[in-house]
Every structure is written in C-alpha cells, then in structure tokens.
Amino acid sequence: MLKVRGLNVYYGNIHALHDCSFEVNEGEIVTLIGANGAGKTTTMHSISGLIPIHSGEIEFLGQSLKGVPANKIVEMGLAQVPEGRRIFANLTVMENLEMGAYIRRDKQGIKQDYEMIFSKFPRLKERYRQVAGTLSGGEQQMLAMARTLMSRPRLMLLDEPSMGLAPLLVKEIFAIIQEINRTGTTILLVEQNANMALAIANRAYVLETGKIVLSGDAKELAASEAVRKAYLGG
Amino acid sequence: MGFLHEFLQQMVNGLSLGSIYALLALGYTMVYGIVKLINFAHGDILMLGAFGGFFVLAAYGVTPLTFVLALLVGMIVCAVVGIVIEKTCYKPLRNAPRINALITAIGVSIFIENGARVVKVIGPNPKEFPTFKTVNFPIGDVNISQIQIIVFVVSIALMFLLTYIVNHTKLGKAMRAVSFDRPAAYLMGINVDWIISFTFALGSALAAAAGILFASAYPQVEPYMGIIPGLKAFVAAVLGGIGSIPGAMLGGFIMGIAETLTKGFISSQLADAIAFGILILILVVKPSGILGKNVSEKV
Ligand SMILES: Nc1ncnc2c1ncn2[C@@H]1O[C@H](COP(=O)(O)OP(=O)(O)OP(=O)(O)O)[C@@H](O)[C@H]1O
Ligand SMILES: [Mg+2]
Numbered sequence: 001m002l003k004v005r006g007l008n009v010y011y012g013n014i015h016a017l018h019d020c021s022f023e024v025n026e027g028e029i030v031t032l033i034g035a036n037g038a039g040k041t042t043t044m045h046s047i048s049g050l051i052p053i054h055s056g057e058i059e060f061l062g063q064s065l066k067g068v069p070a071n072k073i074v075e076m077g078l079a080q081v082p083e084g085r086r087i088f089a090n091l092t093v094m095e096n097l098e099m100g101a102y103i104r105r106d107k108q109g110i111k112q113d114y115e116m117i118f119s120k121f122p123r124l125k126e127r128y129r130q131v132a133g134t135l136s137g138g139e140q141q142m143l144a145m146a147r148t149l150m151s152r153p154r155l156m157l158l159d160e161p162s163m164g165l166a167p168l169l170v171k172e173i174f175a176i177i178q179e180i181n182r183t184g185t186t187i188l189l190v191e192q193n194a195n196m197a198l199a200i201a202n203r204a205y206v207l208e209t210g211k212i213v214l215s216g217d218a219k220e221l222a223a224s225e226a227v228r229k230a231y232l233g234g
Numbered sequence: 235m236g237f238l239h240e241f242l243q244q245m246v247n248g249l250s251l252g253s254i255y256a257l258l259a260l261g262y263t264m265v266y267g268i269v270k271l272i273n274f275a276h277g278d279i280l281m282l283g284a285f286g287g288f289f290v291l292a293a294y295g296v297t298p299l300t301f302v303l304a305l306l307v308g309m310i311v312c313a314v315v316g317i318v319i320e321k322t323c324y325k326p327l328r329n330a331p332r333i334n335a336l337i338t339a340i341g342v343s344i345f346i347e348n349g350a351r352v353v354k355v356i357g358p359n360p361k362e363f364p365t366f367k368t369v370n371f372p373i374g375d376v377n378i379s380q381i382q383i384i385v386f387v388v389s390i391a392l393m394f395l396l397t398y399i400v401n402h403t404k405l406g407k408a409m410r411a412v413s414f415d416r417p418a419a420y421l422m423g424i425n426v427d428w429i430i431s432f433t434f435a436l437g438s439a440l441a442a443a444a445g446i447l448f449a450s451a452y453p454q455v456e457p458y459m460g461i462i463p464g465l466k467a468f469v470a471a472v473l474g475g476i477g478s479i480p481g482a483m484l485g486g487f488i489m490g491i492a493e494t495l496t497k498g499f500i501s502s503q504l505a506d507a508i509a510f511g512i513l514i515l516i517l518v519v520k521p522s523g524i525l526g527k528n529v530s531e532k533v
Contacts, residue, residue, distance in 0.1 A: 048420075048421060049420070050417050050420060050421070069420075070417075070420035070421065071420055071422075071423045071424055071425050071426065072423075074420075074421065074422065074423030075423055079421065079423070080421050082417070082418060082421055086415055086417070086418040086421070087418075088410070088411045088414050088415060088418065089414065090410055090414045091407060091410060091411060091414070095407050095410075098404065098407060099407060099408065099411050099419070099422045099424065100422055102404070102408060102422050102423050102424050103422075103423035147422070148421075148422075151422070151423055
C-alpha cells in the first residue's frame with residue numbers, strides 16, 4: 001500500500017534520512033521504532049508532504065507522492081496523527097472533528113462518523129463544546145486520533161501517540177489503535193515505547209540516526225538480542 | 235449643558251469614525267493572524283475601494299440603491315486585488331524571514347499609491363466624492379447625521395457578518411485552524427493556500443467598505459487618502475491585540491472615540507499625535523493589547 005524507496009531528506013546540510021526503504025501492506029500495523037532524533041518524525045513528515053524530499057520515491061496505492069501538496073495526500077486517503085497531538089487548541093472539540101472531516105462532502109456519512117467517534121471516545125462526547133486547549137493530555141491524544149479518523153483514511157500514520165501519557169492511558173490508546181486497525185485502517189506507528197509498539201505490530205523497522213538498521217516480524221524483533229539491548233531496556 | 239453636550243456629540247462622532255477604523259483594523263488583524271504579516275498596503279486598499287465606489291456613484295448618481303451597488307463593486311474589486319497582491323507579492327516570501335515580507339508590504343503600498351497617481355482615471359488631484367445630502371437628526375442638543383447612521387449601521391452589519399463567517403462556517407473554522415497551526419491544518423487536508431487567499435479577500439473587502447464609508451463622511455478621494463486611516467487602524471489592531479478579531483473591533487472604536495474627544499476637548503492638531511501616543515503607550519504597558527494573548531513571540 002505504501003512503498004518508500006531510497007528516501008533521502010536533508011535539513012540544510014544535515015542529512016536526516018539516508019536511503020530509507022520500507023513498505024506497509026494493506027491491513028497491517030507496521031511500527032517504526034528508534035531513539036530520539038533517529039528521524040522518525042522526519043519520515044512521517046516526508047510521507048505526508050510537509051517537508052520536501054531530496055531523492056527517493058514514496059508511493060501510495062501505486063501513485064507517486066512526489067510533489068503532491070500535503071492537503072491532496074489526505075484526499076488520497078493517507079492521514080497522520082502528528083507528534084505532540086497538534087490539536088487546534090483555539091477550536092472546540094466538535095470544531096476539531098469538523099476540521100478532520102474538511103475534505104469530505106457527504107454530510108450524512110460525516111454525521112454517522114461523529115456518532116461512531118463518540119461511541120469510541122465517550123470522553124470526547126461529554127466535552128464536545130469545550131475548547132480543545134482545555135482538555136487533558138490523554139483527551140487531547142484521543143481528539144487528535146478522532147480528528148484524523150474523520151477523514152476516513154485508508155492508511156493512518158501515528159507519531160508517538162503514547163508520548164507523555166500515564167501507563168494506563170497508553171494501554172487504552174494502544175487498544176484503540178488495534179481497534180482502528182481491525183475496522184479496516186492500515187497503520188504505520190512511530191514509537192519510542194518499543195515494547196508496546198512491537199506487541200501490537202505485525203512488522204517493524206528500526207531506525208538509527210537516519211538509517212534503517214533492522215527490520216522484520218515484530219515478535220521476532222522483540223525477541224532479538226540487539227533490539228532488546230537497545231530499545232527494550234535489556 | 236456645555237460639557238455633557240460636547241461629550242455626547244463627540245461620542246456620536248467617535249462611534250461613527252471608530253466603526254470605520256474597526257472595519258479596517260479587522261483586515262490587519264486577520265492577515266496577521268494567518269500569515270504573521272503586518273500588511274502595510276492595507277490602507278491603500280481602502281483608497282482603491284473608495285475609488286471603486288467613486289466611479290459607481292459618479293456614473294449613476296447617489297441613491298440608496300447605487301450606494302449599495304458602490305459598496306458591492308468596491309468590495310468585490312478589492313477582494314480580487316487583495317488575492318492578487320497575496321499571490322504575487324507575499325506568497326513567494328512565505329518561507330523567507332518575516333522582515334522580507336514586511337518590506338515588500340511597504341513596497342506594495344508605495345506602488346499602489348504612486349500607481350494610482352499615474353493612472354489616468356484616478357490621478358494625483360483630489361476629487362469630490364458624491365455623497366448623500368446631509369440630513370441631521372437632532373436628539374436633544376446632539377446632532378446625528380444620516381451619514382453617521384449609515385456608516386455605523388453598515389459597519390456593524392459587516393462586523394456581524396464577519397463574526398458569523400469566522401465562527402460558524404467551515405471556511406471560518408479553517409481560517410482559525412490555519413492561523414493556529416499551519417502544518418496541522420495541512421494534515422487535515424485543508425487547502426491552506428486557498429484559506430490564506432480567502433482571508434486576504436475578506437480583509438480587503440472590509441477595507442473597501444471602510445473606504446467608501448470614509449469617503450461618504452469626508453467626501454474627498456485621492457491616492458494618499460488611505461495612509462492615515464491605515465496607520466490609525468493599525469494602531470487600533472495593536473491596541474485591541476493583533477490577531478484578535480473582537481480586539482480589532484474594540485480597538486477601532488477606542489481609537490475613533492479618542493480621536494473625536496481629543497478634537498472636541500483638547501485640540502484638533504493634537505488628535506493624530508494622541509493616536510500614535512496611544513500606540514507607544516500600549517507597546518510599553520501591554521504589548522499584547524487589550525484582548526491579545528500573552529505569548530512571547532520568537533521573531
Ligand atoms: N526543522 C529541522 N531543522 C533542522 N534539523 C532538524 C529539523 N527537524 C529535525 N531535525 C533533525 O533531524 C534529526 C531527526 O529528527 P526527528 O524529529 O525526525 O527525530 P525523531 O526520531 O522523531 O525524534 P523524537 O523521538 O525525539 O521525536 C534530528 O537530528 C533533528 O535534530
Ligand atoms: Mg519525533
């Protein structure tokens with residue numbers, strides 16, 4: 001579904017991604033793990049068209065994403081929940097969801113999806129008129145995911161959804177991710193919490209200073225010596 | 235009677251003038267909100283709008299119907315001009331340091347003013363703006379002219395319309411989303427370029443309305459007529475809190491009332507000095523303005 005081949009990205013002189021290649025197949029949960037500054041967010045931003053790529057190819061559903069404006073990529077069915085949630089703090093919860101549905105015209109379907117979202121995230125329902133900036137961190141993460149779901153993506157990118165959340169909430173978030181995947185959305189998940197990510201993923205890639213150094217079945221990687229030493233605390 | 239009468243009279247004058255500043259200040263604040271640019275050419279859009287109205291009223295005479303037509307024509311023309319300026323002058327500089335766009339805005343302003351001087355149909359000499367014959371409605375000792383009422387009513391109506399657009403329409407919500415977090419807006423599939431153009435169009439249309447109302451109250455049009463109202467509206471936007479829509483409205487009324495009260499009680503010559511004195515005072519006391527958010531900006 002998503003194919004990334006020989007991706008190179010620079011910030012000025014900084015070579016942030018070196019020849020990265022990976023792919024995500026329809027229906028999978030794929031995780032990209034790596035330490036701080038490894039280039040995970042850079043990868044996500046290049047896929048979503050927020051930063052220009054230097055060389056390489058990104059293909060989604062057989063179409064090249066090169067030069068496609070970021071907003072058009074969303075229309076193609078590829079949407080992202082960005083790192084740090086990035087909800088519109090000045091808008092209400094409901095307005096945030098409306099922005100998630102910005103590309104859609106099917107009023108009826110949108111209405112149904114609000115209901116679907118509110119049953120998945122009852123806490124958002126109670127707060128739908130609240131200004132989003134006043135939500136707690138966990139609620140903001142849920143809103144960020146709900147908002148992105150409103151575009152009905154076929155592939156959903158999630159950049160560190162567990163960041164800054166208490167363990168119980170992390171569990172909840174990961175359960176929701178699995179649930180989203182079960183209902184037909186393919187997932188590319190970036191995490192520092194490698195334990196949790198490998199537990200729910202089918203396949204995984206390990207990114208180190210801009211290079212993909214390991215890849216394979218998530219369970220096998222979780223068991224491998226190298227990964228356990230570097231990312232799972234021994 | 236003396237003091238109270240003068241005070242009430244100047245309040246009436248101030249509300250009318252202030253509503254014009256408020257309309258103009260809205261454009262500064264919306265554009266700043268969305269692209270973090272002080273659009274110094276905004277006052278010149280007021281001038282172009284006033285000339286748009288001038289041509290309609292000069293051709294068809296002054297009736298309520300032609301006045302509405304003048305407003306519509308001025309607003310549509312200026313909305314288009316606003317979009318063209320944004321696309322050609324500011325968009326290429328969107329990722330450049332902010333000072334570049336600021337200097338460009340000053341350039342655009344000079345270009346429009348002097349362009350207007352050389353264009354035959356406008357020209358350097360002031361022209362009389364066709365306006366309604368003044369009819370006064372005395373309420374007690376206070377005189378309210380029908381032009382003041384028109385100015386006030388049209389301005390308030392446009393402010394309501396704008397508030398509705400910004401708060402309750404999809405485009406308005408997208409405007410707020412883009413001004414809060416542009417990359418996140420892209421990730422929602424929002425066509426950010428379109429939203430920015432729309433913002434310039436809205437702001438410029440309001441400036442055109444302000445220009446026609448201003449010229450109806452002070453019936454003269456010339457290429458430099460937008461400079462001083464533009465600067466005062468800029469002060470109003472800063473006073474209210476740049477980026478804040480209610481702030482721009484409030485700031486506009488405060489500026490208008492401060493100006494007319496100064497004229498009535500202190501001296502006409504000092505009115506402008508006081509306006510800019512207010513700017514210096516806010517910058518010292520509360521740089522974020524009355525309704526502005528208290529964020530320290532990295533520039
Ligand atoms: N806008 C930028 N300008 C310059 N360098 C950048 C920029 N953004 C990221 N970098 C650099 O690129 C590298 C990769 O950053 P990136 O944000 O992709 O890491 P990450 O894996 O997402 O890290 P984290 O887990 O901390 O979020 C880092 O060395 C970072 O300093
Ligand atoms: Mg990151």
